[in-house]
Amino acid sequence: MRKRKIKNGTQYSLCLDYYPGYRDNVTMRVITREALGIYIFAKPANQQERDFNARMMKKAVILRNQRYEAIFNENN
Numbered sequence: 001m002r003k004r005k006i007k008n009g010t011q012y013s014l015c016l017d018y019y020p021g022y023r024d025n026v027t028m029r030v031i032t033r034e035a036l037g038i039y040i041f042a043k044p045a046n047q048q049e050r051d052f053n054a055r056m057m058k059k060a061v062i063l064r065n066q067r068y069e070a071i072f073n074e075n076n
Contacts, residue, residue: 001064002033005042014038014060022071036063 003012014036021032038060044050 001060010042011039012042014040016064016067036060
């Protein structure tokens, strides 16, 4: 999982990196990264923003585990 700073500079976008990648069975393209659509604050200013970041990171970890399990089951 990786954080990428978005253009406004106040937030990070979370994305998954796949190494060495995997082939999508429908499009036959090799997938190497996937944007999760989850954004966190780069510099949380208060406790509410820190709590928000913690909740979003937990969701991102759950999504990462689900993607890993789906890819693993697809290949085996």
